[in-house]
Amino acid sequence: MSAKNSEVKKLVDKKYRHGFVTDIGSDTIPPGLNEDVIRLISHKKDEPQFMLDWRLKAYRYWETLREPDWAMLNIDPIDYQDISYYSAPKQNDDGPKSLDEVDPKLLETYEKLGIPLHERAALAGVAVDAVFDSVSVTTTFREKLADAGVIFCPFSDAVKDYPELIEKYLGTVVPYRDNFFAALNSAVFSDGSFVYIPKGVRCPMELSTYFRINEAKTGQFERTLIIADEGSHVSYLEGCTAPMRDENQLHAAVVELIIHKEAEIKYSTVQNWYPGDEEGRGGIYNFVTKRADCRGTNSKVSWTQIEAGSAITWKYPSCVLRGENSVGEFYSVAVTNNMQQADTGTKMLHIGANSRSTIISKGISAGHAQQSYRGLVKILPTAHNARNHTQCDSLLMGKQSGAHTFPYMEIKNPTAIVEHEATTSKIADDQLFYCRQRGLSEEDAVNMIVNGFCKEVFRELPMEFAVEAQALLNVSLEGAVG
């Protein structure tokens, strides 16, 4: 069947559909990192003194650290003095007051990415904060959300407009001393989103942030902080893309979620950073610290992530289940193809009695890609009757890919019930043949089998994004069987 092989060959070139560069004047500071750079960033953002002090403390601590090396990743050395830590598209001194003042090239960029920023054209029921390199371009539906009492704005605005909330909550879930990349982020973070949902409010729209890296030789260090006050509810989604470039670019983000009693946050990620080419040239280093703190009785957090892009992913969205009956969930699909590497998973820290957690992780590895699930379930002595269920499934495509599972469990309370299931399978030839005999092309058959494998995770995504995620997966795995 030689006809088949050539068909498959044609598909082997993985297509990255968001790899274009926006040609726009930018205000980019020279590469390098020192206290003056941090002062400059803080000055550019017109920050209050407490913010600068915090950044400097983080920087001084970061200087004492070394990069973590425990993950199963091969990382080329990163020269932190060769990165620019701030880049913003040129604009008037005060920044755009309204969408009409935003550079049309930026609007066009988001249009191309499928994220129209004009409210009339926007996806119904979804508010967007658009972050371009180091700054937020615009945030849609701010007024409508404000009517409900919901604050949804760029992080830099929040620092100026709601300093008391920032000072109260920033770094309380992920302190700057948490790890190497969290310390770096705390020192140099630029923009991200800030969300506050007041007591008893159910956020009337989906909130989302779209992160775009454009400028070469820059890193993106976003910081997101979401606070769900008592009895409130919000669903938030982030998406990410970047141009195709031969050099690696660093993305080190921190996300902190604070969930008070009876509140719920649903946080979804569709990560599609540029993954590099087939030989592993270029691509984003995605080193991210995400953590949710369930502080009260019945608080609930749900992380859903579709990780399809990036050359290297190092990411463990975690849940601190402090409140009684608090619930933490982690649903993940990670796809690695060609030379991509991912070491991802979660941590569930059970402190409160009757706290419950669910982990469902689906890893798909193709080409020469290597992927690890790394998860910690820790039950403290206070967590009576805590429960955890973990299910880790890996699907291998092709002969050179690898899947690894590193589950850690620390159980300090005898009433806890912890379950762990893990499977590794290959896309079986007989499954493919079965679908093809019914009339599906090989590519459609692979997509169908892979999507079936990921179904439990996809159904956790907000409707609008489930379709997008499925399409993304199909593109990421094009040509993976051969």
Added chain:
Amino acid sequence: MLNIDNLHANAGDTEILKGLNLSIGTGEVHAIMGPNGSGKSTLAHVLAGRDGYEVTGGTVTFLGTELLDMLPEERAWHGIFLGFQYPIEIPGVNNTYLLKAALNARQKFRGEPEIDAAQFLRVIKDKARLMQMEQSFLNRSVNEGFSGGEKKRNEIFQMAVLEPRLAILDETDSGLDIDALKIVAAGINALRSEDRSFLIVTHYQRLLDYIEPDFVHVLAGGRIIKSGDKSLALELEAKGYDWVLDETATPG
């Protein structure tokens, strides 16, 4: 409809089919019987285009087209259906979703519009009734958690929806109890028509009590060594395969 001429095929280094000839006319039902290891399933798989077999000689034409040059899905689009001896489980893939995708792939090949949802639902409801399948079946993942009998019923259900020109049924009767066998046979009989042909591969005569074939062939040693009408099946049942093997053995 189907012409197999001097077909030779290997699995690995072993030659399994050694010059097989068979001709199936439109609307005919042919049964292929034979002892274990005679090449029955290999024939079914080679016709459907499964990887792992190498055709080393001979030709197969289907509706006037050279079949062996086609991909498995192209054979399906031309109207070949294989009922699997061991239907495959595909976790998370909805049974009807697979069928709809399969139907629409064929529509696309024919340059016809996609089947609309309402029409599709009507079709599958009808066919599910024919196979006495509960509605809940249709919404489950393909064959996942199905019993042996349910899997075979699902195969015939799929065949009923896809309406092939030539259905190759590989040991569809194996693993069925008598009730399930009757349902499966009734489903097959309901699909018999003037423009649809069947190639029924079976080890036992039992299925042929319910599906009356026009022709019966004995496959042994990679060749068809004897053909006849339905009475041949009864004779085989009574006398066993050794009888044919002895009768057709080349002297010396």
